[in-house]
Amino acid sequence: MSRILVLLLCLRLALGAGPVWAGAWPRDEGETFLSFGGNVALFGGAMRPVHYDPMFYAEHGLTARLTLGIDGYTADAGTAGSLFAWLRLPWRPGDGDDVWAVSTGLGATLLPDGTHEATTRLGLHWGRGLESGWLALDAQGQLGVTRLSHQAKIEATWGHKITPLWTGLFQGQAGYGLSGDLYAKLGASVIWHTTETFDLRLGLTRAMTGDRGGGLTLESWWRF
Template sequence: MRFLIACLCFLCSASLADAGPWSREHRQIFTASGGNFLLSEGAKLPVNYDPTFYAEYGLNGLVTLGVDYHTADQGRIQAAVFFASFPIGEPIAPNTWSAHIGLGGRVDPLNPAEHLTRGGVSWGRGLDQGWLAIDTSATYGDIDQVFRSKADFTWGHHLSDRWTVVSQLQTGQGYDDDTYAKVNPSLIFHINEKYSISLGAVKALTGDRGSALKLDLWSTATIPQFRAED
């Protein structure tokens, strides 16, 4: 597990919000990496540099596989979860529901590696030129034996083919049994069909109430289907 997390640290530089209930298209790969910079004076918890990496792969148009890596507690704690998400029932427009289950691990310098089990439910609703989404989850560690809940509330609006605005409220339970809340407004520039850049800000509503700017790079690609020649 330590080797896995070290590899993820090398691959990424920072962060993405949960992706909502919509399944990835068959053979489509989505990745996002980013983090915070220009922290306000004294910003430590719950806002820090917070590097993250997130990826999804559309297995068959219904089931989506993914990995979610993040840090916490000023980068001291690192966690990675591999997950699978799938629709709940038939989508009844404009509402969509999905569930996910994942397995992973968490490490920090003071404790042995801990195995994690995570489950969650997401809801999304399409709007004119935008969407609403709620992503909820609970993560259980086999050492501390505590369920830690998390909920993100997202509103997005497409200004044009090139620009999208997103506003998110992030809430959850920290590893020191504290609770946190952060707001994250951002502006996304779609460079082309494959790449987008998200620039925003994050402001803590709890803890030291620190703030920072936030930068993410998103990429989307589809793996071609190769067929043997007759």
């Protein structure tokens, strides 16, 4: 199960845009997780909604339930991006097989005209552990505090442990951006558990909207 909880940190990475979502499970008290990566190759003329999309993500368990995090990314060929600090708190922990959590954050969003706006963020997270994997749903909304820019997204994830060294990850994501455009993506990847504290993920992402291009994604994850 510890492997599953670590892998949930990469819910957002596999689709190559925006900050990673850590799912409903809290980070253990005193534990830190750090990740960065992005798409290292593009195909099919990918520009929007899939591009190189570099990102970083870090979180730390403040208590057994409260997790503090920071994330940042750029997307849409550098015309979109954000930087956020946030807190996540489980809701109804231990209620059967389901785990729920809420998250809230404050940061800055890069707008299409090149300016930045202070932005609030709210997330709702659900997860369920399976015998050899997990299921998860993550929803997130953002609202600017001055110009009231807004965007939202939802993502579904299924993870499956193939062997002690390898795990498969399958995802679908849909949402709307700052300009009101709707988008959807699909992603599949494999995770190589190199050591107890370091993993690598290699994945493919394909846009179902926009230019319908895709990307090859590579990320590294550390736990300490």
